[in-house]
Every structure is written in C-alpha cells, then in structure tokens.
Amino acid sequence: MAMVTESPGDEPGGKSGREVADMAKKKVLMVIAPDQFRDEEYREPRRIFEQKGCEVTVASTVTRPVTGMLGMVVTPDVTIDKVRAADFDAVVFVGGAGARELFSDKRAHLLATEAAASGRPLGAICVSPTILANAGVLKGRRATVWPDQAKALTAGGARYTAEAVTSDGSIITADGPPSAARFGETVAKALGL
Numbered sequence: 001m002a003m004v005t006e007s008p009g010d011e012p013g014g015k016s017g018r019e020v021a022d023m024a025k026k027k028v029l030m031v032i033a034p035d036q037f038r039d040e041e042y043r044e045p046r047r048i049f050e051q052k053g054c055e056v057t058v059a060s061t062v063t064r065p066v067t068g069m070l071g072m073v074v075t076p077d078v079t080i081d082k083v084r085a086a087d088f089d090a091v092v093f094v095g096g097a098g099a100r101e102l103f104s105d106k107r108a109h110l111l112a113t114e115a116a117a118s119g120r121p122l123g124a125i126c127v128s129p130t131i132l133a134n135a136g137v138l139k140g141r142r143a144t145v146w147p148d149q150a151k152a153l154t155a156g157g158a159r160y161t162a163e164a165v166t167s168d169g170s171i172i173t174a175d176g177p178p179s180a181a182r183f184g185e186t187v188a189k190a191l192g193l
Contacts (some may be wrong), residue, residue, distance in 0.1 A: 007078025012135050026054045026191050029088040031080060031108065031128075034061045039068035041125045045184030050193040057161055059083050061105070069096050080107045085114035095146065102131050103152075109135035116171065123192035125162065125174040125183050132171070133158055135178020141189045142168040152190045 028049045032042055049056050060066060061078040067073050084168050091111055093099065108131050115122040116137040124132050129145040130165040132138050133156025143158040144166040153160045164179040165172065165186050172190060174183035 026089040036098030039070040039072040039098030044180035049183035091115040092123040093128035095128040098160040099128045123172040123187045126176045129173040143173040
C-alpha cells in the first residue's frame, strides 16, 4: 500500500481517508477457464467490481494468456491451486464453453466449498454453476444456469429456477451473457457495495 501523508482534516497520528479506503477495498477472485471463457461474463462483472473500488485477482489452471470465446485475451494472475477463498471477499466463476473443463476440477470444487462454508459471496454464471453443483454447495438451494446444464444442477441437488439471476443466501448464479451486468451488480450488492 502506498504511504499517504496526513492532509488537513485528518486526525493527528490517525489514518488518512485514502488509507482507510485502501484498507477497506474488497478483494474479488474471478476464476476463468484456461481457454474459451465467455468474454462479457468476465468483462462486465469485472468492470462493475472495479468501478465500485474492488481489487480483482484472476485465477485459472494456467497463467499464460487465455482467449475468450469472442477473442478477448486475459492473462490470469495465479493458478487456482495457489489461492484460498479465505483471502478474498468474494469468489466468482466465469462461464463459457471452456468452463466445462472445471466441472470436475477438485481445486475449483475446493474454492467453491471454502467460499460457501464461510458465507462469502460465491458467484457463478452461464455453465459454471455446474461447478458449484458438482462441488456439492447447491444442495437444497435455488440456482440458475445456462439451460443445457439444468439437469446437472438438479442432479447436484439444486432447485433450478430458470431465472436470469438467482440469489440464495450468499450464492449468486446467473444464466449467461445477457445477464452478465446484472450478475456483477448482484455480487457487488452481496459485498455491501
């Protein structure tokens, strides 16, 4: 964190308003597939999180540049085996065709179960709610998903809603690209932003 000198109006010896704001910055982990993530499901929520002052970290199974379904290129900051849900205020799984690669990934399941157990906001959009279902965190919960994954959700014990965005406690799910901005706003609201 950058050092900030006291300015008029700060209490002597106290923290400046900027330092307090930096300390209060929410940290969001966005998990993307190692290829073929859905561009707008990454771009729109990230834009919203950053506009609201969040620090965003991107994780995947690789740290090389990865390409979205519409051509966006993102270089993940870290691999998912190096992160813990406890180090973030929210965990968000981005969808897209490549997210199917994470459906049975034990590291992705661990992140989902850690986030769900802690009560942190846990989000998943498009096909990625299937990751949450396969991790066992949707049992008895209301959730939505890209329509071709509805059976996978119910097989995982979820109550499929077919809504654009569904919140059940701290878990937020969305159905796909047209809902990306609303999904991002709903996660931000769950963070108290």
